[in-house]
Structures are given as structure tokens and as C-alpha cells.
Amino acid sequence: MTKQLLKSLLVDTPAGSPEGLIVRCLSQRGAISAAQISKLTGLARSTVSTALTGLRRSGVVVESYSVDEGIKGVGRPAATLALNPEAGTCVGIHLSLDEIRVVVADVSHSFIAEKTVTLGLDYPPDRAAKLTKAAIAECYDENSLPVSGLLGVGVSVSGPVSPEGVVQRASIVPTWAGVNIRDVFGPVLQQPIFAANESNCSAIAEMMWGAAVGCEDFVLFKIDLGVGGAIVQQGRLVTGIAGGAGEFGHISIDPAGDLCRCGNRGCLELYASFKRPLEQIERVKGFRVTMDDAMRMAAEGDVGALRMIEDTAEFAGRGLGIIGSIINPPLIIIGGRMALAGDMLLNPLIAAYERHTLIKSRDVTPESRTRIIKGKHTENDSLLGAVGLALSHHGMLK
Ligand SMILES: [Zn+2]
Structure with a gap:
């Protein structure tokens, strides 16, 4: 089995051979079962089975029984098929x-x-x-x-x-x-x-190994010292014509607001990131405070630190309410280091989202509600x- 064979299978056209479809599917998804390959590629089980026989014989695909944890909890599931780790x-x-x-x-x-x-x-x-x-x-x-x-x-x-x-x-x-x-x-x-x-x-990262595994449509909203975002629809990233899609932090929510680093005024990032709250905590406390410090202080009952997290959640929920009214996604993943605040952030954020978006949870069946959860890989994503x-x-x- 050669690198060239794997490469040719990886760059095969989407309408190409079953082998090419299977190899690209495994490259994207890691270790999965033959049934999952069939579902994801749309190929008949018998076609998958025949192609896998050839791919196993040539050493491109191997059976994977091990569960090995990679960096920060990324690991493969057990008893599945995967590309031969020696293949590249x-x-x-x-x-x-x-x-x-x-x-x-x-x-x-x-x-x-x-x-x-x-x-x-x-x-x-x-x-x-x-x-x-x-x-x-x-x-x-x-x-x-x-x-x-x-x-x-x-x-x-x-x-x-x-x-x-x-x-x-x-x-x-x-x-x-x-x-x-x-x-x-x-x-x-x-x-x-x-x-x-x-x-x-x-x-x-969330789609391949994290909170969005198996989810084809979702929005990622990152809250850190800035605000970032991404939109995934039908398993694809929405990039926009020039790469500007999902820049949620630079939605202007106050035309008369302060100047943002992007050159616009009143961007969501100025209110929904944790930069200003940290500065305010530092001003009151009189010493340097990191994001980790602020979260620990809030968890230990510091009302000022908790208030700053809740205020950030309120603005983030308001911004997400706008995004919800535009996209109405089934899933919103909260990423960035602020997600580590857990329910201290998520509870007020979900309440704010509910107030500010058009479709209310109570109006629809549980299956049609937007779920808001925290990401799995907020530090290494x-x-x-x-x-x-x-x-x-x-x-x-x-
Ligand atoms: Zn901006």
C-alpha cells in the first residue's frame, strides 16, 4: 500500500469510485462501522462490503479495536474500521x-x-x-x-x-x-x-470529535477575550463569498457604541466577550485577574465575578437571539474558554436567547427546539x- 494510492483515493472526485468515497469518509470521520459508512456515503451495504474487501487487502483500511486517548480526551471508538495509521x-x-x-x-x-x-x-x-x-x-x-x-x-x-x-x-x-x-x-x-x-x-473539531458528532447543522459561538463564530449546514462550513460568514462578534448592536477593533461601532464582541468584564473585576479588586480566576471566584461565591459572567451571558444570548431568528439552528455550541463557566454562563444565556429570538421553546415540540450546549474542546479546538x-x-x- 502506498501513499500515492491513498492520495489518489482522497482526491478522487465526489462522483468517483466507492473506494474513493469510503476512504474520504474514513479520513473525515476516523474509526466508524461499515453500517455508518453505508449511511454516510449513501452506498449500498453490499457495495461497501465489496469495496472494503479490496481496501483491506491493499492495506489502506484496517480493523480498529483499540480505544486510545489522544491529547485532551480525543480518542477513537472501539471495534470499527479505520484508515491504516501507517498510510499517512x-x-x-x-x-x-x-x-x-x-x-x-x-x-x-x-x-x-x-x-x-x-x-x-x-x-x-x-x-x-x-x-x-x-x-x-x-x-x-x-x-x-x-x-x-x-x-x-x-x-x-x-x-x-x-x-x-x-x-x-x-x-x-x-x-x-x-x-x-x-x-x-x-x-x-x-x-x-x-x-x-x-x-x-x-x-x-466539535463536528469530528466533540459536541457536534453526528450533527449536520449547527452554530458555534465562541466566548473568550473576543467573540467568534461558525455556521455549519448540511455538514459543510458556511464560509461566505469572501470568508466573512459567522463573524458574529462584529454584528453591530449599538451604532452609537464604542469603537471596535474592526473599525465599526458597538460590535457584539465589546459586550459579549469577557475582556471588559475582566477589566472591571480587576479595577474593583485592585489586582490582576485571569479568566480562570474570575470563573473560580464566581464558583466560590464572589458576587461581582458572577455578575460579570451573567452580564456576558445576557449579551451573548441577545446576540444569539438575532442569529437564531436568521438561521433557527437545531444546535448551538458555546465554545471559547468562557464555556468552562458551565451553568453559571449557560443558564442565563439560554434564558436571554429565549427572550430575544423569534421561535420560543414553548411554541414548538421538544424535537424542534434549539439546544444550547457547551463545546467539548474549548481549549484546544x-x-x-x-x-x-x-x-x-x-x-x-x-
Ligand atoms: Zn467589530
Whole structure:
């Protein structure tokens, strides 16, 4: 079995062979049963069975009985079929304020290595590409992995990314605005590069390994020091024509409000992120307070910290009420570090959503209600989603 065979099956056209459909399905979903393959690909059980016989004989597909926990609780289920882990690997990269994180996973969705490269603020793209290449080489070397098995690299970027891979407006690293991620990383890494906005990567992580497994339609709403979002419909990310879909943080809810970092006034992010509440807690307490500190203080009964979480929830629920009236999704996943506040955040947020959206829970049957839950991978979601982007090929989960 060769890397070339797997590659040809992965890039087969959607209307292609049953083998190509099955391999792409396994690459996207990890370890699943033959029945699930049949359901997801639309192929008859007998067709799946015949194709799997050939794929197993050539070593592309193996039976997977192990349950192995990867980083932060990501693992494969038991007794299923998966791509042969020796058939190839994918790399995920997350570009953040002053560091680059790299993760390596094999095509059976086992996570093998993780590395962080620390950089100064405003690092230039070409330096990032070179250091990333070195970090990837170290990951492969330390785990005795053949670099020839690398099938693709997913890059998670803070800021909208066009379908062509151009960072439209870099919100965290200004030096990346207008940069084509594929042009920067492609020549250095010599691999297919897939790039997406970090919130879209978070949605991929939740869809592949988290709270949205098996869900084809949902909205992700990230609450952290900023607000991000993603829309998934029929198993696909809605990116918009220029990559600007799901930028919920920059819905202007007060035209006379304060100036936002995007240049508009009164953006939802100014009210529904936890940046200002943290500043207010710090002002009252007189010492530095992190998000973790604020959540711990609230859990221990600090009324000021709890009030700040509840106020954030109110604004987030109000913003989500607008999104609910536009999309009316079956599922909303709350991501970002604020999701770790759990019910302290979720209860007032759900109540606010209910007040501000058009369709009320009491008006519809339980099956037609929008569920609002917290994400599973709120701390690693962008990085996990970056490798998911490469595994799912072009970020299209179908
Ligand atoms: Zn804004």
C-alpha cells in the first residue's frame, strides 16, 4: 500500500469510485462501522462490503479495536474500521498572538505529537513558515514517523480567510493581513495547505470529535477575550463569498457604541466577550485577574465575578437571539474558554436567547427546539480543527 494510492483515493472526485468515497469518509470521520459508512456515503451495504474487501487487502483500511486517548480526551471508538495509521499523517497548525502550535495525527485519527513554538509579537509570515517546518520535522523525528507519509497541512488563522487562503483581516497578528497562507506555507512545507478561520476550525473539531458528532447543522459561538463564530449546514462550513460568514462578534448592536477593533461601532464582541468584564473585576479588586480566576471566584461565591459572567451571558444570548431568528439552528455550541463557566454562563444565556429570538421553546415540540450546549474542546479546538481541516480535505466534511 502506498501513499500515492491513498492520495489518489482522497482526491478522487465526489462522483468517483466507492473506494474513493469510503476512504474520504474514513479520513473525515476516523474509526466508524461499515453500517455508518453505508449511511454516510449513501452506498449500498453490499457495495461497501465489496469495496472494503479490496481496501483491506491493499492495506489502506484496517480493523480498529483499540480505544486510545489522544491529547485532551480525543480518542477513537472501539471495534470499527479505520484508515491504516501507517498510510499517512496530517499536521494541524494554529497561529496565535505570540506562538505557533503544531499537532500531528495519523489518518486513523490518533494524535501522535504536539509542539509549541514561542515567537515574539508581530512575527513575520516567512519566519513562521520556517520555524513551523522545523517543528514538524522534530515531531516526525522524535516519533520515528516518515515525513513521506505527510498528506496535508491545515492552518488555523485568527481572522477571516477567503476560500483561496487569503487572510482578509488579521485580528490578532496584524502582519498576516492580506497574506495568502498557501503561498507562505506551501513552498516551505511542500505539502497541500488548507487554511481556515480559527472559529471554523473549532467547528470542525466539535463536528469530528466533540459536541457536534453526528450533527449536520449547527452554530458555534465562541466566548473568550473576543467573540467568534461558525455556521455549519448540511455538514459543510458556511464560509461566505469572501470568508466573512459567522463573524458574529462584529454584528453591530449599538451604532452609537464604542469603537471596535474592526473599525465599526458597538460590535457584539465589546459586550459579549469577557475582556471588559475582566477589566472591571480587576479595577474593583485592585489586582490582576485571569479568566480562570474570575470563573473560580464566581464558583466560590464572589458576587461581582458572577455578575460579570451573567452580564456576558445576557449579551451573548441577545446576540444569539438575532442569529437564531436568521438561521433557527437545531444546535448551538458555546465554545471559547468562557464555556468552562458551565451553568453559571449557560443558564442565563439560554434564558436571554429565549427572550430575544423569534421561535420560543414553548411554541414548538421538544424535537424542534434549539439546544444550547457547551463545546467539548474549548481549549484546544482551533488546533484540533486545523488537523481536522487537513484530514477532512478542504474542510468539506462531505
Ligand atoms: Zn467589530
